[in-house]
Amino acid sequence: MASESGPAATPDRVAIAEVTRANWRDALGLAVAPEQQRFIADYAPIAALGLAKAYIRPGGLLWTPYVFSARDLPGAGVEGALIGFAMLAHQPEDSAVCWIFHFFIDQRYQGQGYGALALRALLALIRQRLPDCSTVQLTVHPENQRAQRLYRGAGFRETGEQLDGEPLYVLRWEPARPAEPGDKEPAPRA
Numbered sequence: 001m002a003s004e005s006g007p008a009a010t011p012d013r014v015a016i017a018e019v020t021r022a023n024w025r026d027a028l029g030l031a032v033a034p035e036q037q038r039f040i041a042d043y044a045p046i047a048a049l050g051l052a053k054a055y056i057r058p059g060g061l062l063w064t065p066y067v068f069s070a071r072d073l074p075g076a077g078v079e080g081a082l083i084g085f086a087m088l089a090h091q092p093e094d095s096a097v098c099w100i101f102h103f104f105i106d107q108r109y110q111g112q113g114y115g116a117l118a119l120r121a122l123l124a125l126i127r128q129r130l131p132d133c134s135t136v137q138l139t140v141h142p143e144n145q146r147a148q149r150l151y152r153g154a155g156f157r158e159t160g161e162q163l164d165g166e167p168l169y170v171l172r173w174e175p176a177r178p179a180e181p182g183d184k185e186p187a188p189r190a
Contacts, residue, residue: 013070013071013072013114013117014068014069014070014080014083014114014117014118014120014121015068015069015070015071015080015121016066016067016068016069016118016121016122016125017066017067017069018064018065018066018067019047019050019051019054019065019066019067019085023067023082024047024051026067026082027047027050027051027065027067027082027085028045028047028048029045029082030045030046030047030067030082030083030084030085030104030106031044031045031046031106031107032046032104032106032107032110033107036104036107038141039140039141039143039144039147040102040103040104041102046085046102046104047065047067047085049102050063050065050085050087050101050102051065053065053087053089053101054087059089060091060092061089061090061091061092061099062089062090062091062092063087063088063089063101064087064088064089065085065086065087066085066086066087066088066122066125067082067084067085068082068083068084068085068086068105068114068118068121068122069081069082069083070083070109070114073109082106083105083106083108083109083114083118084103084104084105084106084109084114084115084118085102085103085104085106086100086101086102086103086104086118086122087100087101087102087103088100088101088122088126088130089101090130090133094132095130095132095133096132096133096134096135096175097133097134097135097136097137098126098130098133098135098136098137099136099137099138100122100136100137100138101138103118103119103122103138103147105118115150116150116153116154119150119151119154120154123136123154123171127173127176128176131175131176132175133175133176134172134173134174134175135170135171135172136156136170136171136172137168137169137170137171138151138156138168138169139162139163139164139166139167139168139169140166140167140169141166142165142166142167148167148169151169152169154171155171156169156170156171157169157170157171
């Protein structure tokens with residue numbers, strides 16, 4: 001999956017990086033407001049749950065925790081200040097379907113546009129590091145209207161199905177895998 005080489009740069013104010021030995025303690029400090037906790041996870045700190053899933057691998061999936069950082073905050077430094085967290089999960093031998101879990105922006109940085117930027121960075125990372133992925137799925141707490149608007153704005157569509165009482169959202173795209181020998185060239189556009 002991803003390397004420990006540092007943040008994946010985006011053209012925006014937000015960078016994304018795997019949770020590593022260097023940043024896991026800082027990730028534990030990320031939190032949502034108490035009244036939002038039920039929207040994200042049953043346990044806090046949320047990053048601790050993510051690290052446990054990466055180790056235990058529920059459902060046999062590969063779970064990778066990520067943090068988001070913003071470089072435009074006062075005193076943020078070169079790497080930026082941590083502003084959010086998310087988990088990606090997929091089958092070990094098949095990354096055609098990828099799941100997003102526990103996506104959130106820390107309560108100190110909500111309402112500043114970081115959610116949309118972080119989601120854009122996460123989707124770009126999926127396209128880059130999981131080129132066979134053609135479907136990204138997630139669930140949203142039915143009362144979390146703000147998150148539902150965010151995901152719909154990024155192209156996710158509600159499927160009508162529910163998992164654990166939460167509506168399932170899906171984003172489909174063509175896999176970004178590199179061309180292989182024998183692949184046909186796309187027809188030129190007029």
